[in-house]
Amino acid sequence: SPLLLFANRRDVRLVDAGGVKLESTIVVSGLEDAAAVDFQFSKGAVYWTDVSEEAIKQTYLNQTGAAVQNVVISGLVSPDGLACDWVGKKLYWTDSETNRIEVANLNGTSRKVLFWQDLDQPRAIALDPAHGYMYWTDWGETPRIERAGMDGSTRKIIVDSDIYWPNGLTIDLEEQKLYWADAKLSFIHRANLDGSLRMVMVVVVIVVVMMMVVGMILLVGMILVVGMVLVVGMMAVVVVLVVLVLVVVLVVVVWQKVVEGSLTHPFALTLSGDTLYWTDWQTRSIHACNKRTGEKRKEILSALYSPMDIQVLSPERQPYFHTRCEEDNGGCSHLCLLSPREPFYACACPTGVRLQDNGQTCKADEVVTDRQRPQVPSTLPACVDAS
Known part of the structure; x- marks a missing residue:
């Protein structure tokens, strides 16, 4: 049975969704405002965002007394979404106040702003490393779901109609489907990864x-x-x-x-096998149903403090495959990012540093160490090239 990893504002927890006695286990406690959560299964690492502390943090599972480590502690305001690229070993996140989508190494180094224009409260983010794509929801004045290459290329709006408060977002990697929760409509929707063949799964x-x-x-x-x-x-x-x-x-x-336990304010969702799981703000609980029919609804866990993001902690959610970035970092001096375009990866530099003409090396005279690097500002002026 799947283990569900979820943020509960004041802590991050685990619960066995198929357990006889459904009780959650605290992974890390004493948090201020844990919102988004993800993991790197191969290393047993758990990452989460803390909106109050304006930070991204990390700890390890199954390590007694594992310390909480800071990953990103500057230039964040409201980091609502977080996704771990388990293949390319990168962290991607959204910030609904700075209106940016960024990427960095798993330890927070070589941080790069991928998108900062035409964003208005980006929230959930999900990755499909096998195809080099990233997806995110935006619930600003023009709500939508967008897709782009994980290297920042080929950005495209894929859903922009009949969508209001798109909160949660997850990908069915096996069947190549996209699921999202709309808190205003109180529905969970499904579509192809290009936004086509859209249908409502959990309906009233x-x-x-x-x-x-x-x-x-x-x-x-x-x-x-x-x-x-x-x-x-x-x-x-x-x-x-x-x-x-x-x-x-x-x-x-x-x-x-x-309809007891039906959708009231769905926030985040994830899936395992044929089952879809989601958190609900209003009922303060975790629910499940069949991912294809929306039937077999059940409540997994209730009486939570404030359930936020949720993930299925399983190797099936992070299948391994070989990429060029594993070989000498793809020849890149800094960031090797997966891409949907051949050769299916691209070298990139930290924000403010230019890539040399060879397409692999960042200009040495512009690269600064983490100790020297100033804080990334929460806003970027319109005249700055964030690429």
Whole structure:
């Protein structure tokens, strides 16, 4: 059964989704405002963002007394999204206040701003290293989901209609599907990775059905009332009205039981096998359902403090494959980023440092050490080339 790793604002926890006794285990506690979380399974590393501390941090699983380490502690304001490239060994994150998407090595070095224009509150971010793509949600004035190469190339809007508060985002790596949660619509959607063949997976169809049932009951009741007024008299009408009210109340009660635990404010989601998991802000719980049909709904864990981001902690979610970046860092002096375009990787430099004409080496006279490097500003002027 899958282990679910999730941020709970004040801590990061694990829960066995198939366990007999569903109790969560605290991975790290004493946090201020843990929001996004991800992991590197091969190293047992867990990464999370802390919005209050404006930082990205790290610890290790299964290491007694493992220390919490700072990864990024400057130039962040509201790091809402985080994703670990387990193949290229990079961290990607979004910041909904600076309106940037950035990348760095797993230890926070060689930090680069990939996108800082035409962003308005980017939130969730997900990676597909096998194809070199990254995906993110943006819930600003023009809500949308975008896709781009993990090297910052080929940026494209893939969903921009019937979308309002896109929170969670996850990728089905096996079936090449994209899932996202919309907190305003209270739905979970699915589409191809290019945004096509979109459909609603977890729907409140029951609400529509019950409204139709209640409407039919009221219509039949009105017909009966009119008929009885004409044939029998007022006493019979009163009896019919009482029965009608009782039936409607019964239908409403049954409906509430059926949709108990339905989507109220879905935030983050992940999947394992045929099961989709998500956190809900309003119910303060974790839920699950079949990823294809939306059926077999169940509550995994409840009475949480404030469930935020969630991941399935499993090697199946981080399959290994060979890349050119593993061989001498792809020949790159600094960042070797996966790409959807041949040769399927690209060399890149930290923000403010230019790449030489050979396409591999950052200009030596511009490169500064981490000790020398000033804090990355929270905003970039329009005249600066962030590439």
